[in-house]
Each structure stands twice: as structure tokens, then as C-alpha cells.
Amino acid sequence: MKFLNRLSIAAVLLTVCQIAGADVQTKSMQMVDKDPQGWIMTLTSICVVFAVLILLWFIYSLVGKAFSGKFRSSVPKVAGAKGMSPEVAAAIAMALEKENNSEVNAAIALALHQYMNDTVHDQESFVLTIKPTFGPYAARQFTLRQLPEKK
Numbered sequence: 001m002k003f004l005n006r007l008s009i010a011a012v013l014l015t016v017c018q019i020a021g022a023d024v025q026t027k028s029m030q031m032v033d034k035d036p037q038g039w040i041m042t043l044t045s046i047c048v049v050f051a052v053l054i055l056l057w058f059i060y061s062l063v064g065k066a067f068s069g070k071f072r073s074s075v076p077k078v079a080g081a082k083g084m085s086p087e088v089a090a091a092i093a094m095a096l097e098k099e100n101n102s103e104v105n106a107a108i109a110l111a112l113h114q115y116m117n118d119t120v121h122d123q124e125s126f127v128l129t130i131k132p133t134f135g136p137y138a139a140r141q142f143t144l145r146q147l148p149e150k151k
């Protein structure tokens with residue numbers, strides 16, 4: 001009921017404006033007057049779409065880097081075996097000798113050796129070893145319709 005009242009009020013106002021001679025145009029009519037071929041609207045829409053796509057690309061790349069761990073630059077990186085000087089190795093050995101017993105020293109030395117020589121991770125063959133199994137549902141003879149035997 002309220003909608004009909006508002007609609008009738010709008011219709012009355014529109015007719016009063018037309019009777020008074022006022023130039024009443026909708027926004028689409030104004031756009032047709034300003035841009036008859038539609039080039040402004042087309043270029044604006046294309047620019048908006050590409051700007052949003054570029055913005056989404058930046059957001060997704062940042063999220064991808066954050067989840068992959070590429071933003072962990074605050075953690076100092078350990079130099080490789082070739083980059084470690086004998087003085088640094090001697091300083092580490094002396095610090096370990098003061099602090100720990102021989103078993104802990106051996107475990108730390110082995111861990112450092114494996115880390116610096118990239119032997120921490122297993123070498124994968126990248127070959128799938130999943131073998132297919134054939135059950136009653138995968139067999140072709142059970143999936144086709146079987147006709148009754150004639151006697």
C-alpha cells in the first residue's frame with residue numbers, strides 16, 4: 001500500500017514538472033546526450049575491470065608469498081658450507097665445547113653437517129606407486145546389463 005502511495009506521488013510530481021515545462025530527464029537520457037556512441041562508458045568500465053584485476057593479482061601474490069614463507073626475512077640465513085670461514089667454525093666449536101658434553105656436540109655437529117650439505121631431506125623419485133585394484137564395481141562384466149538365460 002505504501003509503495004502505491006509513493007508511486008502515485010512520483011507520478012503526480014512528474015506530470016506537474018512536465019506541465020510546468022521543466023526539462024525532466026533520467027540519468028540514462030543525460031548519458032545519451034553527453035555520450036551518444038557510448039565510448040566514455042565503455043572506456044570507464046574497461047579501466048575499472050582491469051584495475052580491479054591488477055589489484056586482485058597483487059593481493060593474491062602477496063597472500064601466496066605470505067603462506068609460502070617468503071616474507072620470513074627477519075630470520076637470519078645460515079651460510080652454506082662453502083661460505084663458512086674456518087674462524088667461524090672454530091668459534092662455534094669452542095662455544096660448544098664450553099657449554100655441552102660430547103654427546104650433545106656430536107648431535108649438533110651431525111645436524112649442522114646435514115643442514116649445510118643439503119642432506120636433511122629425503123630424495124624423492126617423483127614416481128607414483130599407486131597400483132589400480134580391480135573389484136566387482138570396476139569390472140566391465142558387472143557394469144553391463146545381463147540378459148536372462150534362455151532355456
